[in-house]
Amino acid sequence: MIRSACLAAALLAAGCASSPSSAPVGPIDYDVVCQQLENSGKASRALRWFHASAERRASYEQVFRLATERVGALARGRAPGTWAVVADADETLLDNSKAECADQVQGVVNHDPNRWTQWVLAEQAEALPGAVAFASAVHSLGGRLIVVSNREEVPHRAATASNLAKVGIQVDVLLLAKDRNDLDKNSRFRLIEEVGIAASRLPPQQVLAYVGDNIKDFPYLSQVDIGDPAVFGTRYFLLPNPVYGSWQRLPMR
Numbered sequence: 001m002i003r004s005a006c007l008a009a010a011l012l013a014a015g016c017a018s019s020p021s022s023a024p025v026g027p028i029d030y031d032v033v034c035q036q037l038e039n040s041g042k043a044s045r046a047l048r049w050f051h052a053s054a055e056r057r058a059s060y061e062q063v064f065r066l067a068t069e070r071v072g073a074l075a076r077g078r079a080p081g082t083w084a085v086v087a088d089a090d091e092t093l094l095d096n097s098k099a100e101c102a103d104q105v106q107g108v109v110n111h112d113p114n115r116w117t118q119w120v121l122a123e124q125a126e127a128l129p130g131a132v133a134f135a136s137a138v139h140s141l142g143g144r145l146i147v148v149s150n151r152e153e154v155p156h157r158a159a160t161a162s163n164l165a166k167v168g169i170q171v172d173v174l175l176l177a178k179d180r181n182d183l184d185k186n187s188r189f190r191l192i193e194e195v196g197i198a199a200s201r202l203p204p205q206q207v208l209a210y211v212g213d214n215i216k217d218f219p220y221l222s223q224v225d226i227g228d229p230a231v232f233g234t235r236y237f238l239l240p241n242p243v244y245g246s247w248q249r250l251p252m253r
Contacts, residue, residue: 025112025114025115025118028102028118028119028122030098030099030102030119030122030124031124033098033101033102033105034051034097034098034101036101036105037101037104037105040105042104042105042107043101043104044104044243046242046243047097047100047101047104047243049242050091050097050100050241050242050243051097051100051101056129056240057129059239059240060128060129060130060131060239060240061129061130063130063211063237063238063239064129064130064131064133064134064211064237065130066233066237067085067134067209067211067237068133068134068137068138070209070233070234070235070237071085071137071138071141071143071208071209072137072141074208074209075141075142075143075208078142078206079142080142080143081142081144082205082206083142083143083144083205083206083207083208084143084144084145084146084172084192084205084206084207084208085138085143085144085145085146085207085208085209085210085211086146086147086148086189086192086207086209086210086211087145087146087147087148087210087211087212088147088148088149088211088212088213088214088217089147089149089151089160089164090125090149090151090213091128091213091239091241091243092128092131092211092212092213092217092239093127093128093131093135093147093164093169094125094126094127094128094131094163094164094167095125095126095127095128096119096125097243098119098124098125099115099116099119099125100243100244102115102119103115113180117155117156120151120155120156120159120160120163121155121156121159122159123159123162123163123166124163125163125167126167127167127168127169128239131167131169132167132168132169134211135168135169135170135171136168136170139170143208144172144173144202144205145169145170145171145172146171146172146173146174146175146192146205146207147164147171147173147174147175148175148185148188148189148192148217149174149175149176149177150176150177150182150183150185151176151177152176152177152178152179152180153176153177153178153179156176157174157176160174160176161174172200172202173192173197173200173202175188175191175192175197184216185216185217185219186219186220189207189219192204192205192207193205193206193207208235209235209236209237210235210236210237211236211237211239212237212238212239213238213239213240213241213245214241214245214246215238215245215246215247216246218236218238222246223246223247223250
């Protein structure tokens, strides 16, 4: 979802507002930082679930398998190149839990744009369970995979494209946020379905499915309006993310 703009805690909405100032970031060894967090005893329950649990793997595999079956059914009889699947990047296709480990072990609570950019440029995010097979299935069925992410056009585009390619996820179009304030994905969703993407020579596409980990990864939905629940599992496919999201400011009632 947003990691598309945010790693942490209090800032959200489909992304998060960044702090006005951000301290320089020193070197971080992402290969060992989750073990360091384990040794520190500071790991949150949510991050432990997301980074290490069997339940996360099973739920991701399940959702991507169901999405593949549904897209396969919807794609029958459609001409190749006329339809697409739209997916979020962070905590949907790419696993950023090592960046979360780095924040928790170093006691960072709020989103730090410098730390986030350091992580993105490191290109060390791994593919989430089922994501590679899903992307491959979309292409084999004749569709395009369009990624709509609140990562920023500058400076994140090249590293994001490279990281996705490294883990074996072929992306046809990557639509990123113009800046930290461009966190509403609906204008990009409209571009795909109603206008087309001139820079990619892509005409308007019929979107057969949306996949994401945040309610705002789906057109016009929000924490106060989830639309028709029957659309989930038939056109919208929602993945679990207990670590961060637009739900963080919801009051407990």
